[in-house]
Amino acid sequence: MDQILIRGGGPLHGEIAIAGAKNACLALMPATLLTDAPLTLTNAPRLSDIRTMTTLLQSLGAEVSALHRGKVLALSSHDLTGTRADYDIVRKMRASILVLGPLLARCGHAEVSLPGGCAIGARPVDLHLRAFEAMGAELDLRDGYVHARAPGGLKGAVIAFPQVSVGATENALMAATLARGTTEIRNAAREPEIVELARCLRAMGARIEGEGTGTITIEGVDSLGGATHAVVPDRIELGTYMLAPAITGGEVTCLGGRLDLVRAFADKLEEAGVTCEETPAGIRVSRRNGAVKAVDVRTEPFPGFPTDLQAQMMALLCTASGESRLEETIFENRFMHAPELIRMGARIEVHGGTATVCGVERLKGAPVMATDLRASVSLILAALAAEGETLVSRVYHLDRGYEKVEQKLGACGVHIERVSGQ
Ligand SMILES: CC(=O)N[C@H]1[C@@H](OP(=O)(O)OP(=O)(O)OC[C@H]2O[C@@H](n3ccc(=O)[nH]c3=O)[C@H](O)[C@@H]2O)O[C@H](CO)[C@@H](O)[C@@H]1O
Numbered sequence: 159m160d161q162i163l164i165r166g167g168g169p170l171h172g173e174i175a176i177a178g179a180k181n182a183c184l185a186l187m188p189a190t191l192l193t194d195a196p197l198t199l200t201n202a203p204r205l206s207d208i209r210t211m212t213t214l215l216q217s218l219g220a221e222v223s224a225l226h227r228g229k230v231l232a233l234s235s236h237d238l239t240g241t242r243a244d245y246d247i248v249r250k251m252r253a254s255i256l257v258l259g260p261l262l263a264r265c266g267h268a269e270v271s272l273p274g275g276c277a278i279g280a281r282p283v284d285l286h287l288r289a290f291e292a293m294g295a296e297l298d299l300r301d302g303y304v305h306a307r308a309p310g311g312l313k314g315a316v317i318a319f320p321q322v323s324v325g326a327t328e329n330a331l332m333a334a335t336l337a338r339g340t341t342e343i344r345n346a347a348r349e350p351e352i353v354e355l356a357r358c359l360r361a362m363g364a365r366i367e368g369e370g371t372g373t374i375t376i377e378g379v380d381s382l383g384g385a386t387h388a389v390v391p392d393r394i395e396l397g398t399y400m401l402a403p404a405i406t407g408g409e410v411t412c413l414g415g416r417l418d419l420v421r422a423f424a425d426k427l428e429e430a431g432v433t434c435e436e437t438p439a440g441i442r443v444s445r446r447n448g449a450v451k452a453v454d455v456r457t458e459p460f461p462g463f464p465t466d467l468q469a470q471m472m473a474l475l476c477t478a479s480g481e482s483r484l485e486e487t488i489f490e491n492r493f494m495h496a497p498e499l500i501r502m503g504a505r506i507e508v509h510g511g512t513a514t515v516c517g518v519e520r521l522k523g524a525p526v527m528a529t530d531l532r533a534s535v536s537l538i539l540a541a542l543a544a545e546g547e548t549l550v551s552r553v554y555h556l557d558r559g560y561e562k563v564e565q566k567l568g569a570c571g572v573h574i575e576r577v578s579g580q
Pocket residue numbers: 181182184252253279280281282283284285286287321322323324325326351459465466488489490
């Protein structure tokens with residue numbers, strides 16, 4: 159199994175190109191199931207999660223070709239052969255549940271394995287299922303699978319989510335495009351991934367209004383056509399690399415980055431004493447003198463501070479001057495990076511959903527283990543500033559969401575390499 163070795167030390171200088179967004183692409187790819195016309199996605203990231211979604215769609219009979227070294231995905235669901243998403247694929251990636259809405263809308267039935275819990279929390283899919291029921295689907299949970307049927311087709315409905323869910327909003331949005339009548343999604347997620355999906359669906363002929371607000375209205379149409387859509391830059395990869403010079407000092411420009419994608423996060427960086435400027439090329443981040451200041455962070459749905467940047471922010475605050483509080487409100491078990499950061503000399507106490515971080519002068523390199531995707535990259539960030547060598551194991555988590563980490567950070571002056579471990 160691969161490991162990543164980092165020799166921390168000096169400041170970072172250079173440019174890092176931000177890839178297309180994993181989470182946007184994972185929602186856009188299943189949209190192919192809604193149409194028999196071709197869907198082309200450009201600026202796709204090259205990640206194991208994208209390959210997993212490719213395998214899942216292919217298992218349903220869709221054609222998915224990765225062109226231009228994987229940066230362009232050509233998808234066609236002209237000849238769908240199945241409606242069953244198998245446990246063997248779904249268990250690898252929760253976003254697999256996003257095929258349920260499109261399959262149900264297009265084929266009138268689908269069988270999708272329940273994704274189950276994962277390291278960061280239980281993550282049920284009840285909100286997805288309630289949305290389909292509101293649209294007239296009949297659901298049956300059997301043998302670990304959701305068996306969904308809508309013999310007369312889905313009907314437009316008012317779907318009022320009791321809590322904000324990105325995935326449930328995406329699933330309901332896709333299903334509603336082919337439902338009979340009008341659907342109103344209330345308390346909808348407002349994440350950029352939702353806006354992207356709505357734009358792509360609109361380009362395919364869907365009638366959607368209100369994406370990016372709490373209420374999305376969809377007027378169902380009889381069929382959708384094809385489209386070509388460029389995937390938005392990955393705001394979580396962007397935030398992660400913005401933290402690199404914040405932690406080590408120096409100056410890095412994140413090419414293609416946009417402040418509107420990371421406003422709440424960039425505000426916290428500024429509050430901590432890190433400069434973030436938008437330039438025509440991207441976002442330039444610099445920290446020249448002194449330690450960063452402690453700040454308090456509370457994760458929230460967009461436009462709040464993203465849970466997917468909480469672990470990385472914690473890595474920064476480990477060496478801030480003073481005491482910071484991080485409150486995780488989205489997932490019940492998303493502090494697994496804390497014990498590993500403590501192995502590197504951090505002072506962190508976790509009580510329920512709150513972590514208190516007391517900044518130390520210097521972290522020390524250590525062997526550490528990645529427990530999930532964002533935890534893995536938080537350890538890499540911590541290692542950039544640590545004294546000595548850090549060896550991060552279980553980096554398959556990292557490969558789900560970050561392409562070419564070694565090259566991107568290596569080009570900014572860090573000693574980082576992938577090594578084969580046991
Ligand atoms: C592939 C993808 O885009 N993943 C992102 C997506 O995950 P995902 O779409 O799974 O996250 P949700 O927004 O649905 O989850 C938010 C909260 O709602 C709960 N919930 C969700 C659905 C449901 O049916 N019932 C329920 O209780 C979840 O357990 C969680 O506590 O949004 C999360 C929140 O920004 C991000 O951390 C993930 O990176």
